[in-house]
Amino acid sequence: MEIRDIERLKDIRRVIFDIAFGKLDSRVTRTDEDDIIESIAVLVNMMTEEMRETLQLYSELHIQTKPEEHIHMAFLLDLNFKILHISNDVLVELGYKAEDLLNESFSFVLSKNNMSLWRTIGSKILDDEKYDERHSLILLDKDKNERFCSCIITSLFSTGSYNQQTLVSIYEPVKQGRMLEDTGVNKRGTDENQRSKKPPNVVTNAKDRKILRSIHNHIIENLEKPLPHLPELANNFGTNEFKLKYGFKQLYGTTVFRFLKNERMRKGKVLLENTSLPIKTIAEMCGYLNPSHFSKDFREAFGVSPRGSRVVN
Amino acid sequence: MDRIHETIYCKYWIADGILFCLYKPIAYITLQIARNIVSSRIRFQENETFLVFCDTRGIKDSSKPARDYLAREGSTLAKALVIFDDRKLSNSMLHYYLVRNKPSVPTAIFNEREDALEFLKSNDINI
Numbered sequence: 001m002e003i004r005d006i007e008r009l010k011d012i013r014r015v016i017f018d019i020a021f022g023k024l025d026s027r028v029t030r031t032d033e034d035d036i037i038e039s040i041a042v043l044v045n046m047m048t049e050e051m052r053e054t055l056q057l058y059s060e061l062h063i064q065t066k067p068e069e070h071i072h073m074a075f076l077l078d079l080n081f082k083i084l085h086i087s088n089d090v091l092v093e094l095g096y097k098a099e100d101l102l103n104e105s106f107s108f109v110l111s112k113n114n115m116s117l118w119r120t121i122g123s124k125i126l127d128d129e130k131y132d133e134r135h136s137l138i139l140l141d142k143d144k145n146e147r148f149c150s151c152i153i154t155s156l157f158s159t160g161s162y163n164q165q166t167l168v169s170i171y172e173p174v175k176q177g178r179m180l181e182d183t184g185v186n187k188r189g190t191d192e193n194q195r196s197k198k199p200p201n202v203v204t205n206a207k208d209r210k211i212l213r214s215i216h217n218h219i220i221e222n223l224e225k226p227l228p229h230l231p232e233l234a235n236n237f238g239t240n241e242f243k244l245k246y247g248f249k250q251l252y253g254t255t256v257f258r259f260l261k262n263e264r265m266r267k268g269k270v271l272l273e274n275t276s277l278p279i280k281t282i283a284e285m286c287g288y289l290n291p292s293h294f295s296k297d298f299r300e301a302f303g304v305s306p307r308g309s310r311v312v313n
Numbered sequence: 314m315d316r317i318h319e320t321i322y323c324k325y326w327i328a329d330g331i332l333f334c335l336y337k338p339i340a341y342i343t344l345q346i347a348r349n350i351v352s353s354r355i356r357f358q359e360n361e362t363f364l365v366f367c368d369t370r371g372i373k374d375s376s377k378p379a380r381d382y383l384a385r386e387g388s389t390l391a392k393a394l395v396i397f398d399d400r401k402l403s404n405s406m407l408h409y410y411l412v413r414n415k416p417s418v419p420t421a422i423f424n425e426r427e428d429a430l431e432f433l434k435s436n437d438i439n440i
Binding site: 030032035036038039040042047050112115116117135138216217220221270271273274276277 | 351356358376378380385386390401406
């Protein structure tokens with residue numbers, strides 16, 4: 001095996017260890033190879049992202065974090081996007097010394113795959129003194145390991161000064177060890193009263209989960225058709241109303257009908273913004289016989305009428 | 314060939330009733346890029362529904378929000394959709410993607426162009 005391939009495998013091993021320690025923002029560095037190692041690298045990255053999303057949802061539901069339990073990495077950049085200041089967490093989390101970063105271009109800490117995105121952001125910042133957007137960027141630590149970060153990028157521009165600066169801010173809960181600590185946190189936060197109010201756990205066996213996934217898929221494949229009432233829907237898929245009602249909520253975090261409505265609204269929004277189809281036709285394509293019901297639900301979901309959403313776009 | 318449209322991310326054209334979407338080299342598809350791609354495709358379709366053929370060989374990497382978006386909204390106004398990619402890594406990347414993100418229309422991945430076109434024709438239902 002070539003040395004380069006061994007290095008690539010070591011990088012995958014590093015990320016697997018990171019996952020074991022709950023560091024789900026770790027990433028395997030991608031190369032331009034097209035081989036089995038690259039396939040595994042892609043799968044590990046995709047799987048880590050799935051786990052991160054699931055755990056994030058889980059922690060939002062169950063863990064009340066305090067400000068001191070957060071990591072706050074901040075980069076202050078000058079007009080040329082050179083690093084002027086960094087917060088202490090940048091040094092702790094990415095392993096650099098301050099002198100490694102100060103006066104370096106911000107792209108020094110960015111994955112090369114993000115260069116084109118960063119150039120786009122940079123040109124927007126220069127055009128827009130009120131630029132304030134959230135972007136997912138991949139940062140490099142001192143050893144060039146990739147780390148996925150949700151960044152808030154804000155233009156700091158004061159009138160009377162031509163000195164435009166940019167703040168790149170990353171604020172995230174401490175994830176290290178969370179997987180081990182979860183049980184403890186939940187136990188502390190759950191007394192007998194709360195436990196008795198919890199919905200029943202009905203998705204413990206694989207067969208039930210498979211049925212619920214089939215129902216989930218059936219809904220997204222048939223948004224234009226009316227959905228039967230829960231007992232009939234459950235019966236059609238070989239389960240019962242109780243398991244469907246509580247199991248769906250447990251698995252997808254929302255009720256069957258709220259999920260259906262959300263999916264219909266998403267479809268409606270894409271069609272409204274990108275086609276010139278009449279609103280009545282779009283309403284029908286989203287399962288609404290009455291366009292005014294569609295409009296009412298649309299306004300509730302997005303705070304704007306279907307017509308207004310079309311005008312904006 | 315009827316019409317052609319090109320953006321910074323994709324080239325679109327229609328031939329034999331099939332909408333072809335060729336992804337240009339993209340290092341990392343973000344949610345914003347995914348939105349741009351879906352939006353430009355639907356606009357190009359001008360309210361019509363098509364069989365969609367996507368040549369994804371230009372995609373190197375993508376974020377999860379981008380994949381979620383492409384899976385959910387990427388099949389809007391599509392009767393059926395195929396992904397054509399003959400790279401070795403596409404087998405893992407795209408199959409995993411389809412397992413985790415169920416599209417709302419018949420969707421399949423092929424590494425042979427002819428097989429992909431055959432799948433589309435077998436799913437040519439009138440909507």
